Amino acid sequence: MRIAVQKFGGTSLATQELRSRVYEIIRNTRDEGLNVVVVVSAMGRKNDPYATDSIINLVKEINHEPEPREMDIIMSCGELISGVVLSSQLTAMGIKARFFTGEQAGIVTDGNFNKAHILYVNPKKILECMEEGLVPVVAGFQGIGENGEWTTLGRGGSDTTASALGVALNAEVIDIFTDVEGVMTADPRIVDNARLLDAITYNELCQLAREGAKVVHPRAIEIAMQSGTPLRIRCTFSESMGTLITHQTHDSMDPVKFISDRLITxxxxxxxxxxxxxxxxxxxxxxxxxxxxxxxxxxxxxxxxxxxxxxxxxxxxxxxxxxxxxxxxxxxxxxxxxxxxxxxxxxxxxxxxxxxxxxxxxxxxxxxxxxxxxxxxxxxxxxxxxxxxxxxxxxxxxxxxxxxxxxxx
Structure with a gap:
């Protein structure tokens, strides 16, 4: 079974019109012969009604130091909302979809609240869903500890969910869709001639991410790197293929080009x-x-x-x-x-x-x-x-x- 995991950030899911663009991306990918597994973040950004920060503030307005267990439960809600809304819209538009929480998707964590690490993934229900011809829509950022408690994976956790599922499902590619074209040589808000990188190594992107670049979470890169699963950073609102992240990159018809030969990325x-x-x-x-x-x-x-x-x-x-x-x-x-x-x-x-x-x-x-x-x-x-x-x-x-x-x- 050929599989692509596609993660969509909050800005890609904020409105019905934007979710229609997500539908087009999924439809086109399926037309290429791949089964699609979708991972979602909470809708919108800070101060939007269903964004994670807005949900956090509901509790912190009442109690400045809430229990971590309770916070993980309520912080999981943003992805539940966006996941159900997207799966419902996909089905209404002609692509039958089924929503899964992190627990239902088989994501098991170490049980640490707020910044849990994934121990393993059992994707049995996801595979069964695809065998029925449906598109699984999975809540990112969350899982369940072996003790049965809901946990969240920390900031950027939906990227980590996508990578973990991609590796567990032996996916051909993990696409991280966001509101930027891909990985740039510098922040384009600062550098006018910052350039889009067509390809980059796992190690280079991991270093960029750890030193401040916010295109993808370092843990997501490390998980994909362990199995050699290609990652792509793409823009939801563009036809560009964005930036490919792998050990090396080449076209089957071209001479092999080792991207690590670039001195500074x-x-x-x-x-x-x-x-x-x-x-x-x-x-x-x-x-x-x-x-x-x-x-x-x-x-x-x-x-x-x-x-x-x-x-x-x-x-x-x-x-x-x-x-x-x-x-x-x-x-x-x-x-x-x-x-x-x-x-x-x-x-x-x-x-x-x-x-x-x-x-x-x-x-x-x-x-x-x-x-x-x-x-x-x-x-x-x-x-x-x-x-x-x-x-x-x-x-x-x-x-x-x-x-x-x-x-x-």
Whole structure:
């Protein structure tokens, strides 16, 4: 059985007219000989009546700290509404469809509320549905723990649902439909000549997603990568095939083109960051200081990033809204750190940069030419990131995009 999993985001489902476009996409895919499994997000965006944030606010207006179990139950409602509405509209328009909750679709999680991980998928009911000639419409973002409790998968969880189902069903492709054309070399709202990438490796997209690009959730990429199932990022409102994500890409009639040969894939960013500096030079007792710092923050539930430990200096970043709490925690262990607010992280991502000399030199050159100070930097095999003041973020993205000539084919 040839299968395509197609996930539609909230903006694709917000109105009857938009859902008619979804119907056309599904119909065309079926005409190509593929069975379609649809995964849906909640309808609309923030402040829309059935959006997840709107549902969350219903509870938080009454209780600012509701129980995680109750929140997972109510947060699942947005996908239930959009799924039933879409399956009903598809049936009315001539494509018989059947709706499934995450539990009914066989998605079993580790039982952790709010940010559950999928343990396994039993797609028996989905396969039976397709054998009857129906289109299964599955609620994204949700599953059920082995203890029988409903759980949600965290932000971007519908992408994860689509990938997990795609792998479990041995799908030919997983299509993530959204309101953007695909993966761009940079945010087109910042960079005028940002270019659509026809293809990209799993690893490159995962790094872009982890460093701030919001086209698809990193967990969805990792799941697809494990089985080698191709992912496509496509726009609901365009005929474009978007961006293909795989290990390598080529047409059967063309020479093989390894997409990892591209030195730099894209520039991305994350804002609302605070940098924390702990100078230990004047401390009399430094023994075990690093362990004390990071253990205290971990116990307080504060996530740290961009960590740099030197003999007399500990540097790291936290989300800006956690800065005050970070100060309070560190004061309890006798430390008085310096905190730099209003920072941003800009990352240069490319799977082929490993072992290539001069990449960091070009990064520094681009930022120096734009008079942008680097507060901190780091690197991995596939990216280089720099911490800057938030006011310099957009200028830095443009400068790096130009320096690496990403606007050119």
């Amino acid at each position: 894209g520039i991305t960013y994350t804002s609302n960051i605070a940098q924390v500096k702990i100078n230990s030079q004047s401390l009399q007792d430094k023994k075990g200081l690093e362990l004390k710092v990071f253990r205290s923050l971990a116990l307080a539930g504060i996530s740290v990033d961009f960590i740099n430990v030197q003999p007399d200096l500990i540097m790291f970043t936290v989300a800006e809204d956690a800065a005050v709490r970070t100060l309070e925690v560190l004061k309890t262990i006798g430390l008085h750190p310096d905190i730099e607010l209003h920072c941003a992280k800009v990352a240069v991502v490319g799977a082929a940069m490993t072992g290539i000399p001069g990449v960091m030199a070009k990064v520094v050159e681009a930022l120096e030419e734009s008079n942008i100070p680097i507060l901190q930097s780091g690197d991995s095999y596939t990216n280089i990131w720099c911490l800057l003041k938030r006011e310099h973020m957009e200028q830095a993205v443009k400068a790096l995009h130009d320096k690496f000539e990403l606007g050119n084919k």
